[in-house]
Every structure is written in C-alpha cells, then in structure tokens.
Amino acid sequence: MSVPPASDKTPVRAGWLLSMAWRDSRTYRRRLLLYMSSIILGTAALVSIRTLGDSMAAAIDVEAKALLGADLDINTRTAFSDSAEVFLRNLGGEQSRQSSFVSMVSFPRTDSSRLSNVRALEGAFPYYGVLETVPAAAAQSFKTDGTALVDDNLMIQHGVEVGDSIRVGMRTLEISGRLVSIPGETAAMSTIGPRVYIPMSELESTGLIQPGSRVTYRALFRFDDGVDADELAATHSADTAARWGMDWDTVRDRQAGLERSLGNLYRFLNLSGFIALILGSVGVASAIHTYVRRKRGTIAVLRCLGAEGRHTFAVYVIQAMAIGVIGSAIGAAVGYLVLGVLPVLIQDFVPFELVVGFTWLPLLQGMGLGLLMALLFALLPLLAIRDISPLLTLRSSVETPRRGNADPRRIVLIAVLVAGVVLFGISQTRVWLQGVGFAGGLICAFLLLTLVARSLITLARRIVPATWPYVWRQGLANLFRPDNQTVTMVVALGLGAFLITTLYLLQYSLVGHITQVGGDRQSNLVLFDIQPGQREDILASMRQNGLPVMQQTPVVSMRLAGLKGRTIAEVMADTTERVSRWPLRREYRSTYRAHLEDAETLLEGSLQPRADADGDSVLVSVEKGIADRLGLSIGDEVVFDVQGVPVKTTVGSVRAVDWQRMQPNFFMVFPEGVLEEAPQFHVVVTRIDDPQVSARFQRETVSRFPNVSLIDLSLILNTLNDILGKVSLIVRFMALFSVFTGVIVLVGVVTNSRYQRMQESVLLKTLGGSRNQILKIMTIEYLFLGAIGALTGVVLAFAATWILAVFVFNISYVPAYIPVLAVVGGIASITILVGMAASAGIYRQSPLEVLRAEI
Template sequence: MLWIRMGVRELIKNRGFALFFILNLSLGLAGFIAIHSFGRSLDRHMDENLKEILTADLVISSNRALIPEDLALVDKVFENNKTLARLVSFYTMVKAGPNARLVKVMAIDTAYPLYGDFSLEKQTLKASIQNSPGVFMTRDTAYALGIRDKTDENTPFKLGDKMFMVHDYFVTDPDKSLTAVELAPKIYMGIEQLEGTGLIRFGSRIRYSRFYRFGRDADVPLLAQTLRQEFARAHPGQPMVNVHDSRDINQRLGRLTGYFTGYMGLVSVVTLFLAGIATAYLFRGYLNLKQREIAILMSIGARHREIYLYISFQLFVLGTLASVLAIFVSLFLVPAFPVIFQGLIPDKVRLATDFNTILLALGLGMTGSLIFCLPVFVRIFGVKPLMLLGGTHMTATKNSVNLLLRIASVLPGLAAFLLISVFAAGSVKNGSIFVVGFVLALAFLSALGRLLFSGCKHLSNTRYPMVKIAFRNLFRNKWASLSCFVTIAMGAFLISLIPQVQKGLQNEIVRPEGLKIPVFFLVDIQDEQKMPFMEFIRNQDAKLVNLSPMVRGRILTKNQESFYGETRPSGSGYRGRGRRLEFNFSYRPDLDVSETIVQGLPLSKIPWEFESQTPFEVSVENSFARRYDIEIGDLLGFEIQGIPLQGRVKNLRKVRWNSFLPNFFLLFQDGVLNAAPKTFLAAVSQVPPAKRQDLKNKIVDVFPNVSVIDVTQMATTLLDITDKLSLSIRFMAWLAIAAGLVSIFSIARHQARKNENQINLLKVLGSDFKAIQAITLLEFGFIGFTAALFAILLSYVFSWAVSWYFFDSLWKVNLILSFLILVLTTCICMGAGFAASRKVMNSKPVKLLTNAE
C-alpha cells in the first residue's frame, strides 16, 4: 500500500504531465476505436447489401432436385437455426395469342425472397401466384407478348400445358445478381403452379435452388466451406451441387469487398501502431524523467520489484483513465460521423462502436504500460544508482545487463503487438506480415537515422552560427534526436502507406474513363440480323456499344492433360470447386476500353488459317487464369460445336467488370470463330430516360427474337455499392492520416518540452529570441522533414509490396497526399519546437535556472 500511496501522490504532484499523458494516449486510442468501429459498421452494411442482391445468406443450386441424402447432409451442417426459400428456374417459350417469347421462369415459394422484396405496381400479395395460375412480369415482357393496354390484361397466355394470367407487373425484383448472361426476361410464378405445366420432364434443363437465411451470429463463409466439403465427399468427381454465399454473387463485387476487408484491416493495424508508437514514446519519456527518483529509491534499499510496482501502478492508472476517456469520446464520435462528415459517408450506414474494439482499447491502455515499459526497466535496473545520481546517461554497458534478458524484455511487447494485429487484420497470416513489415521498417529507419545524426557533425562545419549550433545540438544529443526521428518517421511511414493503397483501390473501383454505363443489354441477335440491327440503332437516339459475337464451347485439356478436375485449393485464395467445362468464347479486332493487357503481347491481327497446324492465339482474363492455373504459353484444347481445336495463351487480360458491357473470359484470334454459328451480345447506352420505353418497344416490334434486358436497376445497385466502397476507402484514409498527425504532434511536443533546458541555457547565455527561435525551428524542421521524407520513400516500397500481396497489385503513387504529409509533418514538428521556445522565453531566468538539471 505504501508504494500505491506514493504513486497516487506523485501523479497529483505532476498533474500537468499526467493530464498531457492521458489526453495524448486517449486521442490515439479514440482514433483506433473510431476507425476500427467505422470499418466494422461499413463491412456489415456492405454485407447486407450483398445479401439483398443474393436474396439470402447462402444458396444451394443444382441441375437436379436434391435427393433425401443431400437434404439430410444440409440439415446436419446447418442444424436448426435457418429459414428456407425455394426457387426453380428454367428457360421456356410462353405464348399469348399469336405472340411467342422466350422467357426465364422463376418458380418461387411464399418465403422467397429472404432479403429484399418485389416492387409491384398494384401491390398484389405475393401469395396470389401460389394460390392460382398467375405470374408477375415487367411491362416490357407483357408488351412483347401483345399485352399492351388494359383491354389486353385479361388475356390468358400458355406456359407449357397450362394457362396463366398476369397478376401484377414488377418494377424491380429481388434478383439483381446477374451471375451469368440472362438470355431472356424473367417471369415469376408460384412453385406449386408448376404442376400441370408439363415443363419439368426428363432431359429438361432445370435449375433447383434453395435459399437459406441464418441467425446474426452464424459464420456463413464457414458453413459454405463445410457444406462444399461434405458434398465433395458425398459426390466424388465433378460436383452436382453448387454452394454460393454473398461473396460469390458477382465476380467483381466479391473481389472488391474482399479488397475492402483487407484495406479495413490495414487501416486498423496502422492506426493501432500509431497509437502504440505514441504510447511507447510517452512511456519511455516518462520513465526517463523518473530515473533520478528511481536511483534514490534504489540507494535507500528499495527492491526492483517494489520500484516496478510503484511505476507500473502510475502507468496503469494513467492508461486506464486514458482508455476510459477514449471510450467515452468514441461512443459519441462514431455515431456523430454522418453529421460531422456529411456527404463523405455512405447513406443508411448504421454506425456503432464495436464492443470488441472497446475491450481491446481498454486492455491496451490498462496493461500496455506493464508490457511496453519492460525494456526500459531492464536498462534502468542494469545501471548502478551512483551512475544515475551522477547524471550519467541511462544506457547500460554490455556487462551491466544480460543480453538475453534485454532481448527477452522486448518479446512480450512484440507478442502483444502481434496478437492485437491479428485481431485488427482478422487473420494470423496478415497480422504476422504487418508486424514483420513494421519491425523491418523500424530497423531500417533506425539505421538510417543513426547515420543521419552522425553526419550532423559535418553539417555543423559552417560559418553560420545558428546553423552550426543547431546541427551540433543534434549531433551531441543524437540518441535523443534519433529517438524522436525514428518515432516520427514510423508515424509518417504508417500514414503514408494508406494513400498509396487507397489510390490503387480507388482506380479499380471508379468507372473506366470515357465509359458510358449501358441502359439495355441485348441478347440473341442473330448473325443475319447484325447489319440490320446496327442500321436500326443508328436511326435511333441511342448508341450501340460492344457488339460481340458469342460462341458456346468446351475446354477439354490444358497442356495435354484433362481440364476436368478441381480448382486451386482454398488456401490459394480461391474457393475449391469443380471446374466448369462449358464457356462463352468471343473475338474482337481491338480490346475494349474496359480491358487492359497485364502480361504478354496483343493477339495477332492476321486471321488464323483453319487448316494451319499452329495453335491459334488466346487471350485469357487474369482472374480466370489464376483460378484455373493458366499461364502464358499454355496449350489449351477446345471443342467448339463438335470440332476439336487447339489454342495457345498469348496474353493475360484485366477486365474492368464495372463496365457492365459484354466481356468474356477467353478471346480468340481472328479467324477461329468467324465462320461458326453464333449469336451476338450488345449494349445500348446514351438513351434519354424519356425515350427508353419507346426504344424497347421498337426493338421488340422489329426484332421479336432479341431479348432486351434493362440493366439500369442492376447497374444502379452495383454502382451504388462500389460508390460506397470508394467513398468509404477515401474517408478511412483521411481518418488514418488525421490520427497519425495527432500522434506526430504529441511526439514532437513531448520532445520539445524535453529541450526546454537547452533553450533555457541559450537564453541565459545571452541569445535573443530570434536566434533561439531560428535554432529551434531548424532542429525540429530538420528532424521532421528528414523523418517524413525517408518514411514516405520507404512507404512506396512497402505499399507496393502490400498491394502486390493483398490487393492484386492495385497500387499507384499518390503524390499529392505524399507532399501534404511531408509538409504537415515538418510544420507540426516546427510548430511544437516554436511553442516550446516561446514558453521558455516568456519565463523568468531564475525560475528556468531553478528547474535546470
């Protein structure tokens, strides 16, 4: 109790320092809580968006109805905490009077959809299509069937062997995934009304889907992976059942949300390290200030354990108060983000402070001191009290402290950093990589700083007195200068990591320059209709873009080995699934604006000769190549409409899927598919809203076989999500920069306060205010500028490595923000030094001499 009472009295006596310590630490922790909570809230928001697109948490689909053994396996994995909805989908012809049309039938039960809903013109109950033969369709589909006004609405139409009526028209429907090319418009009917249609029979191409919704605490990715493994064991070989979760609904969105999750982890770890750096620096400074007191206590017989308890109790109290203050601030700050940063945060995001993050911040403040002060205590206890009382520097000799003990004292801090980083990054692997990178950067900057301040001796050889004094001070106090340099440099390094990664992700998310988002997607344009259709569109107030031939085919072999088999293992970053064999192939003379070659050479413009013994050239989409282990030079065997062909991979191509244009995984050299029976896909853009319905009707009248799919709803939904991602990535980058600059200010201010005695000495010796001010500004400006400059340059290397490893090389230098960080860091350091010198100059010399050591 004696040591605790002494600790409390000491904190009360030094309440100015205690308040400064608490405020600085609480700001760092509050920034960490706010950023991590914002990231978690936004991640939940994006997850809800993806679930609404999928209409469920998880979907099981197959080309056959699930047998009882399959259903038992599903129940075994999912247990009882689930809600089920069913969907049966297939393509068929529907006939109304003299008009016939290919449609995609969506036979649903009453529970569908589990997320989202229909927007029906007449607000008809969904149960109506279950109780009687009726459907929901769009006005466009009804128009194509000849149902064009109210007098036609009671016209029955034939679906298989059964007559149906239109019960309502949907403006929007729940299914927005667009996982594949839609060949026809959708109509919704009750699943019970399939009986009597005669549409489901042997040989029919039917898709059976079961949608599941789970409780809030369910680990959906784990359930999906477990179920895939169970089905793989139950059905060896090519799997008959596919399992999808919200990450699989759209290739581009799944990849972007994966990027965002990794980015969120990176920002969280960066802000955590920034708080940790500032905290450790303040701990070290506090213990250095206490070294004389510790020496006195050791001289009068105090044991090391008692001294450790005495100091640790003070740090524990300070850390606890800082944590509580940070939590209190974050509870008000996070919900206030939408108001404070109106226009910078996506709408409808429910922001809430993350409880686990609060516990982590509380633990970091309360117990972090007990861990991070260990190396300094070991150094202190290795020095004799008389050395400390005599003013000798605290650095211990090699013989005073056992080297192994000193190394061991650092390990708890590193272990704590590793565990917290794993929590923030959400992965043991990612957290470990961040910590290793942090240690390497720290070692590099430490070595660089040591060389820099050793070289200050040469820089002081000048005829300008103020420059001479400034650089001699830096050289004579090189250990203190090095400490400040490394801490500020690490802060600037971590801050500068974010903008480079942010810039790369931003470029991936934003729409390609010059791209016009299409309004309609056109399917099934026949070869003989190509020229008439192009002429037709030229006479309309619209633009036809990316008219692309499409030929269906199979991949049989890769390098003379069967292409059939499993995809890359789950550890490679892709989920293990059976390979598809059938794909859509195309060709085009030039790449689209949404495509870029990332490896290899462009396809030859010389048409391939069909009788040639040389394999034709193939361009493969980059993510497709990685999923199936395809590399440049690989020989692929194809079967196209019964004809075996061989092609060699010439390049890998990146596709910007946010173009919403017809794009393909594989493009062939000109001359391969030209003579093959094919259909064309196309998109129509730049259609004024007032003329869209009229244009759709004209296309249906002139080209009745062509399916016109309005993609504005789907494009709006997906672009809304990507816009939110873009906005949030930018917002989190600025939050991280702000938190980092606060930490740099705290470090610079603390270092400036330590230099008060040096400034005081110059004043007593007769230096005027301008001279002292110039010396101080030069010292702190040199430290801040060099620390920020080398940190930013180092961050380019590390951010490129991070982008290459985590974000598919989405990296681009953000020079504007780099320059801003350089200027702000320098100004903050100079401002802190200026404030310290001004405070000293405004104090009486007698008081300053009394406080001098």
C-alpha cells in the same frame, strides 16, 4: 521518507510501493496524464472495432436466412431443361423462379439510359426478409399488374418518379415502386449494378433473351422444418453440376461467404487500430524514457536510503501500469463513442441493418491489449532504473547507468516485445501469415524511420556548413542535443504520413489505371449482345457517326463436357484429381478467329487459322491461367458441349492475355470453320472522344436495338470513384486514429523536451539572444523534423503502393506527386504549429527560475 530495510530477507510491503508510487507522481501527474493519452486512441480503436465485429457476427447468425431470402438457391447459366424442371419440382417445398441479366434500360420521360441488372421474378420470393419498396405494397403488386420496381438510386440519378415509365428491351412498363433494399444485398451493389425487377410474365415480351444471352436462372426454395437443405446439396450438387451446370447455395454457404467477405473488412479495421496502439505505445516508451531520466536523482536518493534496484524499479512499473490501466479505461469509453459513427460509415457494405450492442468481451480484450502493449513498451526504458547508482547523488554530471548494449535483460525484453507485436498482429488479422507479414512490415517501417532519424542526427552533427546563418546552425544542432527526441518524432510523423499517403496513392493508382486503359487511343465503348441480324445495322450506324470499328468478335456459349478422355462428371468425382472445380462447372464464352488480338501473346504451340474441312482436327487455343487450372498442355483432348452439341478439340496453343484491356478477351479461341452455325451474339468495340457524340450514339443504339447493351469507360470510372470514395471514407476515418495518436505523441515529445528548451532559451537570452532568434531556432528545428518525417513516410508510401498495385491488385502503378507534396507541407506545418504551441512561454522564463529548478 521511510524505506524498507536493505536486507534481501525482508520482503517489501506492497503498501509501501503503492504509496511511494503515488507520492512520487505528485509533481508530474499532469504530465503522466499526457503520457497515457498516447494509448487512449489505440485502445478506443480496438474496443470499437472488436465490438463492431461481434455485432456483425451476431447479426449474421440472426439474419442468416434473410441473407439468402430462401432455404435453398439453385442457379445455372442455361435455362432449366424439361428434365431439370422435373428434378426441381421433385425436391418439393415452395418454389420461385428468377431470371437475371445485364441490359440497358431507358427512361422515355428524361430520354436517358443506364446499364442495369434486370431481374424477372415469379413466386413469393423472398421467403425471409422483404423487398423494401416505396410504396410498400409495390413489392407484391408488381408481379401481377405488369409494372416494374426500380432501384432508388437509379431513379434519383435519372430524375424519374413512381408512375413514370421504364423501357426494358422492347417492353415499356410503368414504375410502380422505388426499390430501397433487397435481402442479402448491400447498398453499394446498387452503385455497381442498379437493380430493376419485372414480372416473369413480361420477360418474353422484352425480347432480351436471345441465343447466347448471358442469363442467370435461379430456382428458390422454402422447405418445411423437417427438410435439411445442406443435406440435399451434399447429395445432389455434384451430379446436377455435371448434368445441368447447377450451383447450389444454402443458408450456411451464404453465411460462410458473408463471414469471409466481412472478415476482410474486419481485419482491415483491426489493423488500423493495431497501428494506432503500437504508435501510442512508442509514445509511452519515449515519455517514460524522459521521465526516468528526470527521476534519476530521486531514484539515487532512494538507493542511498536503503531501497534496492528492484524496489525502485517496482515503484515506476506501478506508475507505468497505472498509465496503462487508466489510459485503457478511458480509451474503452471513447471506443463506445466511436461506435456512434463507425456503423454509419460501413452500412453500405453490409447486407443487413447493423445494430451495435454492449458486450464485455471486446471491452476487456481492448483494455487488456492496450495495457499489455503499453507496459511492454514502457519496460524497455524502465530497465535503466535497476542500474542507477547511489553515487549519482554526488556526481550527477558524470555518473551514467552501468548498462551496455549487450544487456541480457534488454535483449530478452526486445525479443518479447517483437514477439508480442507479432502475436498482436496475428490476433488482429486472425490469419497467422497475414499477421506475421503485417507485423514484419510495420517493424521494418519503424526500423527504417529510426534509421533515417539517426542518419539525420549524424548529418546535422557533421555536414552543417559554418557559413550558414546562426539560427539555422543552432536549429539543426538541436536535433542532436542531450535527451533529444528526434527519433521518436520522426517515427511518429513518418508513420502518420505513410498511412495517409498510402491510402491516397492506392486510390489514385486504381482510378488512374482505369483511365490509362481508356487512353492512348484504346477503346472506351463496348457494345455486346448484338444478334447476328443486327450486326450490319450496328456497323452502319457507327460509320454514320464517324466511329472506328476497333474490334468485332462473335461469342458462343459452351461448357466443358470432357477432359483428357474422361467426362466432367468422372473428373469431379475423382477425389485424387487436383483440377479446380470452378473451371469445370463454369460457362465459357468463346470465339473463333484466324489471328491473335493485340492483347494476346502466343506462349506455346501455334494458332490454327481454320479447321480442316472434315472437322476431325480442331486445334483450340487456351489461355494460360485456365490451362494451368485445368492441367492442360499441348496435345490434350478437350470436349465442349456447345449448347447441346458435343465438339471434340485438341489443345493446339497456349496464350497469355492482358485482361486489363477494355476489349473482349477469351479463355478459349477456336479456329474458323467450326462454330459459325452455333447460336451466338457479337461484340463490337470502338472509341468515342466527344462525350456528346457518345451520349447521342448510345441513345440512338438503345432506341433502335433495345437488346444491345453498352459499357462506357466513363461509367466504369464514375462507379469506381463512387465505391472508392465510400471505402476511402472508412479507411481515412480509421487512419485518423493513427494520425491523432501521432499528434498526441508529438505533443508529448515536445512537452518532454520543454525543460531542455527552457535551459537553451535562458542560455541564449543570457548571451544576448532575442526572442525573434529563439523562435526562429525552434521553428527551423520543427520544420526539419516535420519535413524529414513526412518525406520518409512518403517514400515508404510510394514503395508500399507500388508493391500493392503490382503484386496485389495487378495494375499499373500511377504515382501522384503534387498531392503528396501537399501532404509533406501539411505535416511540416502541423509540426511547427504544435511544437510552437507546446513551447509557448519558454522565452518568458527567467534565468533565476531555471537555476532554482536545478537546485
């Protein structure tokens, strides 16, 4: 073995460092391959997700116009007036009109019904992209032959075919085509609200457009190349919003909105890869720590032969870099294999066909991040190399590295490591606050898991009763053996349990919250769009079916016309005004009554039961959230445009509303004696416990009152479960990267401690221990490691889910205990199986072989 001279003036040749790193790894290459596998999955996740993100961004640019289907979309909640139609025609271009609303549709052949999104269309829209139908000709022919296009999923659910009939309001139409896809809309939208297209010429005959009906009216444009839709929107949107309540949506607006929504999905997927890579890097650090301890003798010999600490340090840094480079390269290849599955999983949530292509940038980014994180984590245990003394060759049993906890190099490296994790988190989320928060949360989870592991070691050392059977005492004693890997194993297992359990508990809480909303004798069926002349008949039908009337409420549509003595146009034109634009332009569904409902709490002022006879003093009650957005307080003046009639009011009270209750809630509540003569519809709320009675009542109601729509809690639950099921599939698929990485780290940790277990096994055999005893000792050790890691992860998951449920989703926290116990048992079992498999053959080792290995 040749080494360079010890003099500082003689530089070390790079060739010697490389050849020494290669020669030194000869007997450990198989184990080094296991070490590098820890970062393969993390790098694979990063490469696949970043490539997917680039492909989505490119597709949004290419499909920008098809996402909107037009150059310009102008929509409003009220029918276009004559003056508005004149304005729209003067904009020029080719135009289409669409009216959309939610209504019950029924299928006579199967005697079934479903709340659907009905759209009446006139014109050649979509101008970009196509309505994909089966047969294809139906996409155009339905507009002229008086037929309907029905969502494919809706037809499958109700067992109808092309040629059958669909009843929309008072009109029965033939189904001429299955609606497969719509430009700019995802497949998941058909689950939430299945779409039904009818010709505009058939809309009036349905009888569904009644006073107070909630309809969205759209004017859709295609312009010549010389017309800039964004410039038109910038010029006219503010004025038309104030005059007619119009919202303008251009291709650029739709593109920006889609980028924001897909950006959330992209950030989540990125964070999944982030966790996998960090966990893999921890595995690398643990493996390098064990590797360096085994190499202390070799390093001491090199120091005796003249190599300096920095020389030996460089040799093992090269090996760590090789692990990172090769592992990242393999991970990149695996990442492109993953791209065969990931786009399929998220296709339902993307409003265009997702085609993934090869690009160099995400490949290099993923490999670079994988190498960087692996190297940063590996440097921490490698620092010990610089402190290994040549005297270690003579007194290896007592010589330890001369390094304290306050080693400046170690402190600096830890600071760099933390900063790297934070910067990595920011790069993944692309929002610095989210990145810092996520990285901070992950660091806290690591610290908590580490604290639990160290506490476990302390407890195992101090409180194990001497009366316990020997195999139990020895199995627990193994948790604090020299060179134990207890901390690493608890961190790896705990993080995997934390991810899996958090995802499950969050879905369980979302579904459980909806179930609770309909429980405890709360309402579970809402009937809306009831016209004044139908109300008594509806109530009579409910009495015949023995159904309680839990709430009946009139609803009146209106808009804001003035605020604190100024018109809405003046408020919106005032750039110094901090009032949010959304509540100024929206349509308000308000009611009138003399009392508060059980979902409301009076915060300020008093509720006026009935307005004065002269109508000069109308005190309206405002919901707190909208009051804050509009900057309203007690005594402020608010003028409403009630379908063309100005109504002047004063804020008389402020209410808190529980929006999660399944009943009609309102931003504005008027006193009685003001809105009775205004165009309105009614909402009735009831509860039906028997599913058969509910189905029969809904069929009868839709048959007698086609314009009345019903919202059933069971429909909400089924829809939520369907959507969450699809989302959970994506989430769990990405979580598998972290779980599999944890398993690989577990295998690596067990393999690293194999020599210590071999020594222990030989010693026990020499002292008369049986094979059965040794296996029991190892099983108990792995049982405690798996159970403690899983339990800690589960406790963290309970805490994280509670925070997400209460502070992010604003829902009640619904814990699930039995499934979580299954997670703990499953992880403990996996730990035992993996540990025993990786320790196979230990008992067969003879004492002589172990002694020779030591020599």
